[in-house]
Amino acid sequence: MRTLTGKELAAAIRAQTGAEAAAGPQPRLAVVVATDDEASLWYVRSIAKAAAGVGIACDIVDLGPEAAPERIGETLAKLSADANVHGLMLQTPLPAGASAQRLAAAIDPRKDVDGANPLSLGRLAAGLPAFPPATAAAVMALLDHYEVELEGRRAVVVGRSTVVGKPLAHLLLDRHATVTVCHSRTRDLASVTSAAEVLVAAVGRAGLIGAGHVAPGAVVIDVGTNPTDDGGLVGDVDFDAVSQVAGALTPVPGGVGPVTTALLLRHTARAANLP
Amino acid sequence: MRTLTGKELAAAIRAQTGAEAAAGPQPRLAVVVATDDEASLWYVRSIAKAAAGVGIACDIVDLGPEAAPERIGETLAKLSADANVHGLMLQTPLPAGASAQRLAAAIDPRKDVDGANPLSLGRLAAGLPAFPPATAAAVMALLDHYEVELEGRRAVVVGRSTVVGKPLAHLLLDRHATVTVCHSRTRDLASVTSAAEVLVAAVGRAGLIGAGHVAPGAVVIDVGTNPTDDGGLVGDVDFDAVSQVAGALTPVPGGVGPVTTALLLRHTARAANLP
CATH class of the missing domain: 3.40.50.720 (NAD(P)-binding Rossmann-like Domain)
Structure with missing residues (x-):
């Protein structure tokens, strides 16, 4: 049996991404977080570390585990409108009462690098250009x-x-x-x-x-x-x-x-x- | 074997729809057409006739089989913005060079009664309210x-x-x-x-x-x-x-x-x- 490891492939993608990132103005990823779930926070830190490794700036926008859905939505809308932010993702889990599906509609599809906006999913299904998750x-x-x-x-x-x-x-x-x-x-x-x-x-x-x-x-x-x-x-x-x-x-x-x-x-x- | 006819069910849905339509201001459906395909035109006329039967106004907006994609898109955008139009659909086939998927993005999702906008499909897939096709x-x-x-x-x-x-x-x-x-x-x-x-x-x-x-x-x-x-x-x-x-x-x-x-x-x- 072949073991399909991902490390080599990931390294190749990172190397190519580093070259792409270096070719223009520095890309910036914003990650909105509203949880104190340890595994989730660990994952977000690992993204930030990997981003640094390929020359991508990464802002962790931590709203805390008690953040109101409205505040999360406003934050996503603000970052969507920010020309300095190129990629935007909303980390789950979210506080009780907040729907990732509904909130992700506030992510500009052109910045929706984790394919969370329902429009991205619809475009994917319709065969139109979109970032998949x-x-x-x-x-x-x-x-x-x-x-x-x-x-x-x-x-x-x-x-x-x-x-x-x-x-x-x-x-x-x-x-x-x-x-x-x-x-x-x-x-x-x-x-x-x-x-x-x-x-x-x-x-x-x-x-x-x-x-x-x-x-x-x-x-x-x-x-x-x-x-x-x-x-x-x-x-x-x-x-x-x-x-x-x-x-x-x-x-x-x-x-x-x-x-x-x-x-x-x-x-x-x-x-x-x-x- | 049971033959699953649709006529009885369709009549029941039409009767209920007639009652819903009569309860408020008259609903209006606009159908944008850009083809001379006979089967397609027959279908559109059958929609208009059925609409009349339940008290729904139906405008057939015929742009002709030579309509430019831009003109179709502008027409959809105009009808999307028209407060007197409640339902809006784009009939296929379309002239060569026109993409139904791309053009349907101009249909306001709230009027997208045939679920053609990729956002409607994405919302459907994400379990959010949307009109399915x-x-x-x-x-x-x-x-x-x-x-x-x-x-x-x-x-x-x-x-x-x-x-x-x-x-x-x-x-x-x-x-x-x-x-x-x-x-x-x-x-x-x-x-x-x-x-x-x-x-x-x-x-x-x-x-x-x-x-x-x-x-x-x-x-x-x-x-x-x-x-x-x-x-x-x-x-x-x-x-x-x-x-x-x-x-x-x-x-x-x-x-x-x-x-x-x-x-x-x-x-x-x-x-x-x-x-």
Whole structure:
């Protein structure tokens, strides 16, 4: 079985992004945060660090875990209108009562580097230019990097979130895969996922996908990032079990994750160079 | 086998819509046309006639088959800004060089009664309020009218258009079906469609779905409307053959079509009553 690591690909994307960023005025990414969730804050700091590494400025705009939805919306609108900001993202989770979907409508689609505005999703689905969510884009980048054929093949996405499952379904359809979306209400999940030549798990439940869910030789991409009791991270796929069956499998950590961050930066550099 | 006719349901929707339309100021639908395609013009006239029947005003704005994309866009923008117009749709086909997807972005989402603006599709996908395309909505209305269970069931949509296949996939997902989208590049289509408990054909190719594509007892919805040499209309499904296998099947004409027109009018009446 091939282990589809993301580190090499992420490094290549970062190197290219660094060159793009250096070619014009410095790109600037603003990340709006309204949480005290430790994993989330750690992720935002890792973005800032990676941005610095490729010459992209990154402002963390921390509104605190008690921020009112109106204040978050106003902040996004202000940053959308700020000509010095090229990329803009809203980190989740949000305070109770705040809807990421509704608030993200305030992000200028040209700065929507994590594809969170419903207009970006609609444009993606309609085949018009748009930034896809970085995680969904990372899955496609990994499949391309490892030259996984998609045209005419059966792809199954487990998870129907607006940030991963749904946009990913459109990206796979656009590449002429036959696409199935499964979720918590799917009956006999294993029988559906076992038909997949390309299987993507994006649910957020450790060990959801076992050996019995995977066809021999299938390519499996694990988008899950579930914290373990000892401070580690595991995916939605039982790596040891599935690696006995699958033809290829991404590790967690070190698979989709680093590519996601690298693509967020690439999107920011490209947003800075939009005509 | 049950024949799932749409006429009764369409009449019920029209009756309810007539009552909604009569309750406030008269709703007005504007249909922008830029084609000399006979089937398309016939459809637009049938909308106008149905609108009159429920007390909705309908303006056919015919720009002619040579209209420049800019002129179409300006017309949509003007009608979007017109407070007397509550519903607005752009009829296809369009002149060469005009993109329905791009032009529909000029339709105010609150007036986008045929769900053509990419923002409407994105909002639909994100679970936010939006008008779905009337055809996709008609499929759901028929399934509901005939009390077809969707939760946890395998639904297969053949066709990945922005006007039917893609929005329908989101509507089915929203109702907790496990959804597969097939298309022209799908390998071994019959093996995929045969797994469907609910099968929707929305491609536009007469006779594409035969008995070998359908599982015994499946519910089959035929969205296709293909003109025949003798001036008639047939669907994508071989009715006679499939009716020997399916548990239920919509006829063409008289299935999805009348419900689509009725829902377009319902959307217009509701658009007129948006707060």
